Amino acid sequence: MRFSKALILFTISALVISFAKAYDPSPLQDFCVAVGNLTDGVFVNGKFCKDPEQAKAEDFFYSGLNQAGNTDNKLKFSVTTVNVDQIPGLNTMGISLVRIDYAPYGQNPPHTHPRATEILVLVEGTLYVGFVSSNQDNNRLFAKVLNPGDVFVFPIGMIHFQVNIGKTPAVAFAGLGSQNAGVITIADTVFGSMPPISPEILAQAFQLDVNVVKDLEAKFKN
Structure with a gap:
């Protein structure tokens, strides 16, 4: 795969998000139940920070996005996530990324990210992607067919999807404006x-x- 071009495109995408207003430190978990006694509580909305003098290069490093994910499942897709759990140095940075692999006719089904806008760049294949606006905007569908090098943005909280409409595998990378964007898959959540x-x-x-x-x-x- 031609990852040199892909990395250039993703770098541009990442820079767009990094210069945008990040939503962190908004809630970084699904809920936070208050406790009356601090000894009964836990630290939330991020992670404890190590002494800066103890930081090392490995805290800001991840290897493996050149490896395809396993698409042998009902939906024929796979997401490889790189957030604060994989790179501790992302803590407080308000950004993360994913690699998404799609087998022919595979799909990333309708879902939302409650804490992040997503910007996606297609590297290989052909995708049909889109999001649906809120009730206030009459639930309009914004959709496009993407070819390699094309970029599409999914606004924070909007239900969105991607479908491989080609006969060959597809690969995309996406930057997210949160160190822990979260994901709510509509069908899984409701049913x-x-x-x-x-x-x-x-x-x-x-x-x-x-x-x-x-x-x-x-x-x-x-």
């Missing part, structure tokens, strides 16, 4: 919650027969 959401509630919400909802919950059961 695979534990404990399950009442099928009657989801049947009314999605205007489906309750037996269809039960079947979906069985498919997405964790």
